[in-house]
Amino acid sequence: MAGVLMSTLAACAGGGHGPGTSHAGRNVGVLLPLTGNNARLGQEMLSAARMAMNTPGAPTLDVHDTAAPGGATAAAQAAVKAKDGIILGPLTAGDATQAATVTAQTDLPMLAFTSDVSVARPDVWILGIAPEQQVRRMVGAAIKENRQHFAAFLPDNALGHAMGSALQQSCSEHGLSSPQIVYHGATTTEITEQLKTFSAYESRAATAATQAAATAAQEPAPAGVDPANPDSSAAPEAATPPAPPAPQEVHLPPPPFDALLLADTGLQLGHVIAAMRTAQISPTETRIMGPGLWGAFAGKLAQLQNAWYAAPDPASRQHFVQLFMAQYHHMPTPLADLSYDAAALVKALDQAPRAPGAKNGYSVTALTRPEGFSGVDGVFGFTGNGRTRRDLAIFQILPEGGSRIVQAPSGRLQNGTN
Numbered sequence: 001m002a003g004v005l006m007s008t009l010a011a012c013a014g015g016g017h018g019p020g021t022s023h024a025g026r027n028v029g030v031l032l033p034l035t036g037n038n039a040r041l042g043q044e045m046l047s048a049a050r051m052a053m054n055t056p057g058a059p060t061l062d063v064h065d066t067a068a069p070g071g072a073t074a075a076a077q078a079a080v081k082a083k084d085g086i087i088l089g090p091l092t093a094g095d096a097t098q099a100a101t102v103t104a105q106t107d108l109p110m111l112a113f114t115s116d117v118s119v120a121r122p123d124v125w126i127l128g129i130a131p132e133q134q135v136r137r138m139v140g141a142a143i144k145e146n147r148q149h150f151a152a153f154l155p156d157n158a159l160g161h162a163m164g165s166a167l168q169q170s171c172s173e174h175g176l177s178s179p180q181i182v183y184h185g186a187t188t189t190e191i192t193e194q195l196k197t198f199s200a201y202e203s204r205a206a207t208a209a210t211q212a213a214a215t216a217a218q219e220p221a222p223a224g225v226d227p228a229n230p231d232s233s234a235a236p237e238a239a240t241p242p243a244p245p246a247p248q249e250v251h252l253p254p255p256p257f258d259a260l261l262l263a264d265t266g267l268q269l270g271h272v273i274a275a276m277r278t279a280q281i282s283p284t285e286t287r288i289m290g291p292g293l294w295g296a297f298a299g300k301l302a303q304l305q306n307a308w309y310a311a312p313d314p315a316s317r318q319h320f321v322q323l324f325m326a327q328y329h330h331m332p333t334p335l336a337d338l339s340y341d342a343a344a345l346v347k348a349l350d351q352a353p354r355a356p357g358a359k360n361g362y363s364v365t366a367l368t369r370p371e372g373f374s375g376v377d378g379v380f381g382f383t384g385n386g387r388t389r390r391d392l393a394i395f396q397i398l399p400e401g402g403s404r405i406v407q408a409p410s411g412r413l414q415n416g417t418n
Contacts, residue, residue, distance in 0.1 A: 025083055025084075025360045026059050026060075026085050026350065026359070026360050027060045027061075027062045027082060027083070027084045028053075028059045028060065028061050028062060028084060028085065028086055028087075028088060028343070029062045029064065029076075029078075029082065029086065029087040029088065029108075030046060030049055030061050030062065030063045030064065030087075030088045030089055031064050031066050031072060031075045031076060031079065031087055031088070031091075031095070031099060032045055032046055032063070032064075032065070032066060032089050032090065032091060033065065033066050033067040033090075033091055033095075034046065034063070034065040034066075035065055035067045035068065036067035037067075038067065038091065039067065041091070041333065041335060042067070042091065044328075044335075044336050045091070045113070045335055045338070046061075046063065047327075047328055047336070048324065048332060048336035048339045048340040048343070049061060049339045049342065049343035050343075051323070051324065051327060051340060052339075052340045052343035052344040052347060055347070057351070058347050058350070059085070059346065059350050061343075062078075062079060062084050064076075064079060066089070066090050066091070066095050072090045072094075072095035072096070072099045073098045073102055076098070076099035076100075076103055077102050080102060080103065080106055080108060084108065085108075085359065085360035086108065086109050086110070086111070086346055086360070087099065087108060087109070087110040087111070088110075088111050088113075088339065088342045088343060089110075089111075089112060089113055089339075090112060090113065090114075091114070091335075092114055093112075093114040093116035093118065093119050096112035096113075096114050096116075096119045096124065096126075097119055099112075100112075100119065100121070100124045103123065103124075104123075107123070108123070109123050109124075109125070109362055109367060110123065110125070111125050111342045111346075112125065112126050112127065113126075113127050113128060113338045113342075114128050115128025115129055115131070116128070116130075117130050117131075117132060117162065117387065120387055121385070121386045122384060122386055123364075125367070125382045125386050125388060126386065126387070126388055127338045127341065127380075127388060128338065128388075129292060129311070129312070129377075129392075130162070130166075130387075130388065131159065131162040131163045131166050131263075132162070132165070132169065132170075132387070133310070133388065133389070133390045133392065134163075134166075134291060134292050134310040134311070135163060135166035135167050135170055136166065136169075136170045136173075137310040137390075137392045137394065138289045138309075138394060139167065139170040139171065139174065139259075140170075141308070141394050142259045142287050142289070142308075143174055143176075145287070147258045148176060148258065149177075149256065149257045149258050149259065150167060150171055150176065150180075150257060150258075150259045150260075150261065151180040151181070151182075151198070151255075151256075151260050152164050152167050152179060152180070152181045152182070152261035152262075153182050153184060153194075153195060153198060153260060153261075153272065154182070154183050154261070154263045154264075155183065155184065155186075155263055156183040156184065156185070159263050159291065160183055160264075161183070163261060163263040163291065164181045164183070167179050167181065167261050168181065179257075179261075180198065180256075180257060182194060187271075188271045188274070188275075191268075191272055191275045192271075192275040192278055195272070195275040195276065195278075195279050196275075196278065196279045198255075199255035199256070199257075199279045199280075199281055200255060201252070201279045201280070204253050204254075204255065205250070207253055208250045208251065208253060209250065212250055251280070252280040254285050254286065255279070255281055255286065257286065258285075258286055258287060259286065259288075259289065260281065260286050260287070260288050260289070261289045261290070262288060262289070262290045262291075262307075263291050265291070265293050265294070273303050273304060283304055283305055283306045283307050283397075284305075284306055287306075287308065288304055288307035288308070289307065289308045289309070290304075290308070290309045292309050292310055292392075294307075294309040294397075294403075295309060295311050295403065298395070298397060298401065298402050298403040299401040300401060301401055301403075302397070302399060302400055302401040305397050305398060306397060307396070307397045308394050308395065308397075308406075309394075309395050309403075311392060311393060311395060312377035312390070312392060312409075313378060313393040313405060313408060313409055316377055316378050317337060317376045317377055320332070320337065320340065324336065337375070337376040341373070341375035341376055341377075341380070344375070345373045345375070346362065348373070349361040349362055349366050349367070352366070354366070364384070367382050368381070368382045368384055370413070371413065372389065372412075372413045377390075378392070378393075378409050378411075379391040379409070379411060379412055379413055380413075381413045389413050391409040391410055391412065391413060392409060393407060393409050394406055394407040
């Protein structure tokens with residue numbers, strides 16, 4: 001069953017939207033911004049959904065503009081009034097929250113395109129690649145390389161708190177001790193001082209100084225010097241004074257964690273990297289992990305060599321990209337992947353056998369099937385509480401910048417925890 005969605009790609013290269021027979025319960029509500037500031041994105045996502053449905057007998061798309069008067073609330077009310085069997089969208093967390101208020105009194109499932117897990121509930125699934133999916137993937141992989149002490153140094157914003165909560169949850173799932181989590185300030189000074197405190201810099205430096213002194217006391221005396229009478233060496237004119245040793249930075253012991261989660265981007269990430277150098281937190285010793293957003297500028301992250309981020313394997317969407325470009329003559333955005341996948345899985349469920357008397361194939365049991373679905377960005381599946389599981393790859397930052405996959409997607413969902 002995992003290949004059922006990708007097999008529809010080949011059938012979708014033909015052309016526009018071919019609506020199927022329309023009847024209540026089988027129609028598919030689509031809630032997207034088709035006017036206003038996000039109109040271009042909304043129209044592209046609608047094109048991808050139509051592309052997925054472009055086969056004879058597919059369900060009809062019942063499209064509503066969330067940027068029209070009344071917003072997502074009015075759009076969801078229209079879908080309920082039309083007796084649609086399932087809703088695809090809305091795009092944003094705010095719109096999804098409004099729409100979910102309308103559908104709460106119905107049995108109408110919703111596949112929202114946001115990645116905000118606060119929207120998720122038993123009848124509202126989020127399709128975006130959420131922070132918890134990324135963190136869970138990296139924590140599992142880090143444990144396999146014997147990392148046991150996790151920590152997080154995160155910005156005090158929505159992404160930072162989402163990553164922190166995900167780390168807390170993932171460590172609990174694996175029976176690990178609760179991770180250290182600090183939400184740092186915004187200035188260079190704050191970041192540096194907080195990271196030094198967080199990494200026990202002063203005590204590590206004191207330990208390093210003690211070890212250096214003990215090592216120096218054990219070193220033999222220079223040749224030609226009597227340790228009992230150091231002033232009895234050869235006359236000054238007969239001796240060549242040794243050159244002073246070059247100053248060397250004392251190497252500190254590792255911090256009290258062996259895996260560190262970050263979430264900063266842009267200039268503030270630069271401040272964090274500089275603070276890591278000051279606090280002697282080395283990416284070659286500590287497993288640094290970050291958000292999938294790093295993939296967009298991995299070429300500038302050479303100073304974080306060996307660091308990880310989790311994201312879909314871009315190779316998996318190439319066929320979709322080729323077909324989309326052939327039909328619409330431009331590159332699809334990653335959000336178009338979500339609307340295509342949502343429409344394709346709905347079509348697959350609509351065409352699959354279902355229980356006698358069922359008005360459509362979009363039941364919770366069908367949506368949450370254990371094997372999940374094969375999508376543009378890899379295998380994904382839904383849980384009973386509105387979360388999405390994904391089969392992500394792990395990328396590692398290279399010494400020269402850029403990244404490579406060090407752990408490929410498995411091609412399946414494992415134990416419901418991807």
